[in-house]
Amino acid sequence: MPTIVQTVFILDDDVSFCRALERLLRVLGYRVQSFQSAFEFFAHWSPNVAGCLLLDLRMPDLNGLEVQRRLAGLEPELPIILVSGEADVPSCVSAMRGGAADILLKPFQEEELVAALTRALARDHRRRLEQAEQTDLRARLATLTPRELGVFRLVSKGILNKQIAAVLGTKEGTVKMHRGHVMRKLGLGSVAELVNFANRLRLDDPCPGMHALAGRFRSEPATTAVEA
């Protein structure tokens, strides 16, 4: 996979501090883009750009925590390092609960900054790789017919062909045929690979096996999840 270009975004209303931080990060070799207001930031930023955000907790137009809340709904999530003038415990707690990657107290040392940035960028990189993989897996899954998809789900849970046939109300031979199509379409060589594929998909099936055995209708939510 090719290396993704990462950008460090700075969102701080203090012009002087913004400029100083931008300068330091450039010297350290980062790609930087700074904004003085949340409005400006949301106007320019796009989720496709990889990187992280150095976010000032106290800002006049939009509070740092609110910015964080807005970003949380977007995919992939942008790692946020909160920058605060003081150790305001309630704010820090809600920032961490909201999924902040780190918190830096002003004024901070270069090493602290670099360590926080490294962690945040790595997290972003990992997330983006995962996201690319998911996209790939789902694209491959999308080539299956609904019947093949049903067979795939049941096979991934370790259920035998005979049982699958009983559940789907067909003959064992038909199940075998669908199973061959699934393996070919998804480019899988063995049942083990199929199970791995299903696991990587992170499909949320709250109660595998038993529910599937109880009735085919129970597997419907899983199908919708895939379609979403």
Place this chain on the structure above:
Amino acid sequence: MPAVRYGIRSPAGASRRRFDLFGPTWHCCLVTPLLLDSRVAGWVILLQAVAIVALGLALRRRARTRTSAEERLSFERLLGELSAELSTVSAERVDEAVGRWVARLGSHFEVDRVALVQFSEHSDRLHPTHTSDAGPWPPLPDVYEAGELASLAGNMRQARVVRLGRLADLPASAESDRTALEQAGVQALIAAPLTPGGQALGFLALMMVRRERHWPAETLLQLQLVAGVIGSALLRRNSERSLRSIDALSGAVLSSLSARVAVLDGAGTVVRANEAWLAPERSNGIAWAPVGQNYLAVCRSSAEHESGQTELARGIESVLAGEQSGMRLECSTSTPSGEHWYEVVAEPLRRPAGGAVVMLTDFTARKRAELEAQQHRAEAAHASRAATLGELAAGLAHELNQPLAAIMTNVQASRRLLTSEQPPMALVGEILDDIASDDVRAVEIIRRMRALLVKGQMDVQPLDLNELVGDVLRLVASDAILRRIRVHRRVEPDLPGITGDRVQLQQVILNLVVNGLEAMSEMPAPRRHLTIETDLREDGLVAFTVRDHGPGIAPELLGKIYEPFYSTKSDGLGMGLSICRSIAEAHGGRLRAANHPSGGAVFEFALPVATVDRRPESRRLQERRTYAYDRSDGLHSR
């Protein structure tokens, strides 16, 4: 009384001389007829008859004279007895004795009724207090109202005697008297006023009920003499009675007082004291002396271990010496049960022998409550000040963080840049400019903060520095006593006025004074002196100086004490002097600190003299209106 003696003796002496005149008459009657013949005898018999008639006349006259002499003698005896009894009888038995004597006077003067009538003290009424009747006559009423017996009472009040032989002699103007006398059945009356020492007490009257009577001058004279003696006795009774009532009154007042009261004589010896004073177990450490002991001596000896009582002794002494027209001071004593507070009042006795009344009031409970309230107030004020300053400090910290963080980040960036092979000097220069401007920003934030603390709401008005100092000293007076610190005040009485915010200037003065008091807490008590001065400086500033006798300020700290949040006190906020200096500067004055060459710190707070005049507001308003008018006219401009 020479007049009395003359009145008694002269008639007796005169009669003896008249006796001697009859000597030749006797001789003529008995001897001459034996020597002459019958022709002549007819003449002689005629002469003898004449002589016998003359003798008879003489004998009758002599008999009458003897009766009159006996009467006089008996009156003399009566008067002697009356004076003897009434001058020795005790005051409370005077009335009883007078009653007895009134009865005796009735039989002596052979009258139908004797009445002693006294004037009411507070009204124009008459009270017949003692009467003695020789028969069952219509009685006198208990009281005569102001209009009744008006003429008689008027004469008596003016110390004039009244002699009335019959009611018909009463003038037409005395109609009310006639009615009153007729009702009492009186037909004749003679009355003498009781006016001992010029004070009209009433009168003594002899009355006839059965018939009219001619009153000889002799009777009047005797009546006056008797009235004189009775009057003196009544006066003595009255004055003793009022003395006793004054005494009872003052005694009741004294014992009703919960304060401890003693009367001292000119030398300071206790001559009288109330119950509270005479309970030594309640003295609570304050000097005490029983009746008969010298209070000043007790004060002086207890002053040896209670320095507060030196002032007490000195104050009472000066009142006794007449140097002070009264004294009032507060002093405290320490006892095993804690500190006690007394208010001491000494009032001089305005009498030739001198002396003073000393009153000690224990107001410990009130004082404790006061001190507690004061402490609570101070704590509350400190807490609220601390809270406000805490908020300000938090704001200050956050605001300062921005430029500081920017500076730090810029420094890190430039350090990186400078380690590269070809440092971009233009960029480094840019960074340095940014650092400088951030520094300016930080300074600006601090200045703005301080200005906010001081200039919040300045209410400028004309003020008198001495008055401000007086207000503050009153506030800290009890604090100073508690800390056992003597405060010396030397103020320049003729200071020019200043202008400023009363509360802020008081705050500065209070801060400096309290700093001074607190600075001496570690010093031994005799060294704890705080000197406060006001004066006009040569540079035209009005200055207030506080000098303490504490450890002084360490030289290396002299420049640091004005810094915000710097404090040497464990509970200090470190804002005091910083704010004080800002206030001084806001008023165009200055605040300086130094160490005194002979120990202790000296703080000097100086302010410029007011340029506006200090006349009453109304005058200034008037003038302002005139200015406005002039300006609108375009004639003048200020």
